[in-house]
Amino acid sequence: MSIRHGLLALLSTGPRYGYQLRGEFEASTGATWPLNIGQVYTTLSRLERDGLVQPGEADDQGRVSYTITPTGREEMTRWFNTPVVHSDRPRDELVIKLAMALAAKETDITQVIRNQRTATMRTLQHLTRAKNTTHGTAQRLVLDSMIFQAEAEQRWLDHCEAILKEET
Amino acid sequence: MSIRHGLLALLSTGPRYGYQLRGEFEASTGATWPLNIGQVYTTLSRLERDGLVQPGEADDQGRVSYTITPTGREEMTRWFNTPVVHSDRPRDELVIKLAMALAAKETDITQVIRNQRTATMRTLQHLTRAKNTTHGTAQRLVLDSMIFQAEAEQRWLDHCEAILKEET
DNA sequence: ACAGCCATGTAACTTGTTACATGATTTT
DNA sequence: AAAATCATGTAACAAGTTACATGGCTGT
Numbered sequence: 606m607s608i609r610h611g612l613l614a615l616l617s618t619g620p621r622y623g624y625q626l627r628g629e630f631e632a633s634t635g636a637t638w639p640l641n642i643g644q645v646y647t648t649l650s651r652l653e654r655d656g657l658v659q660p661g662e663a664d665d666q667g668r669v670s671y672t673i674t675p676t677g678r679e680e681m682t683r684w685f686n687t688p689v690v691h692s693d694r695p696r697d698e699l700v701i702k703l704a705m706a707l708a709a710k711e712t713d714i715t716q717v718i719r720n721q722r723t724a725t726m727r728t729l730q731h732l733t734r735a736k737n738t739t740h741g742t743a744q745r746l747v748l749d750s751m752i753f754q755a756e757a758e759q760r761w762l763d764h765c766e767a768i769l770k771e772e773t
Numbered sequence: 774m775s776i777r778h779g780l781l782a783l784l785s786t787g788p789r790y791g792y793q794l795r796g797e798f799e800a801s802t803g804a805t806w807p808l809n810i811g812q813v814y815t816t817l818s819r820l821e822r823d824g825l826v827q828p829g830e831a832d833d834q835g836r837v838s839y840t841i842t843p844t845g846r847e848e849m850t851r852w853f854n855t856p857v858v859h860s861d862r863p864r865d866e867l868v869i870k871l872a873m874a875l876a877a878k879e880t881d882i883t884q885v886i887r888n889q890r891t892a893t894m895r896t897l898q899h900l901t902r903a904k905n906t907t908h909g910t911a912q913r914l915v916l917d918s919m920i921f922q923a924e925a926e927q928r929w930l931d932h933c934e935a936i937l938k939e940e941t
Numbered sequence: 942a943c944a945g946c947c948a949t950g951t952a953a954c955t956t957g958t959t960a961c962a963t964g965a966t967t968t969t
Numbered sequence: 970a971a972a973a974t975c976a977t978g979t980a981a982c983a984a985g986t987t988a989c990a991t992g993g994c995t996g997t
Contacts, residue, residue, distance in 0.1 A: 688892035724856035
């Protein structure tokens, strides 16, 4: 529900039309999560369906601005006040993959780990380089989060390799 | 595509029926990601539709075992050999939330951070306790991954607070 | 008799996502 | 004139998820 709530939060400071919303969303998250413009419109329709936003009249250039409703504002506040918990999160594909490699007695599990480490290493390099071309605090924090996560992943991969070696 | 590939990987060591698959999946991931039994059947149907598995005849107790096809085996190998990259991953709700709190000039952004830190702390305690009742390497590695991630999250939250204070 | 587990399956829904169609305006 | 950007929108689909219906078997 990230995009849904993200757009809602952007609308909380005033009406916007679709194209503006994409711009502001990407200005915050940067190249990390590009947002397909089509998705903005589908999401806005669904927010409207659920009574969280309301479209206005099209202006002289055919642009339709959406306004947040009181219900929408409530929902946004609820979102900000409710922490993201562990069980809300989607299944982590990498973790499933290693767990299944173990269960399926994949012979090459250490190779799977090494492939992943190489890829994550490359990701870390991209992210570090990207930090130099960052504008604004939000973008920077998003990048830092990715970096922290990638580092944790590297540590976990090392840890997995160590434990698997132990078990031999 | 975690469940899809996960079930495929389990089937790679021999035919299984739905209920067995859920059991083995949960034996690996533990209480971390419980798998609704209905989802096993919907996923199996979709795997069949895509030619990756094939159902056999129902046995005397009405159980239908699925067998992986050559195409399915290929797909599984491809999965294991392809590292999970950064851009495959779903948007991280917490990161979006903080980025949007900044963009929306949420006054209480530090409160959002503090709420999250408390919740993550509690998660960490649960996870640490859960480690004592863990059986098997896979379950242990899954839990360790969650712990590493939660710790990275704590560090990131501290980092965010520090940077926001700096900017005042 | 009844609770609970084993076992299968379907219908309905959500979010996310992309491909496509359409046209106005702006820049080169 | 052509290319790029601004701008809206729809159709179609994937994957995940749950609620529900159904029935057999097992233990108390």
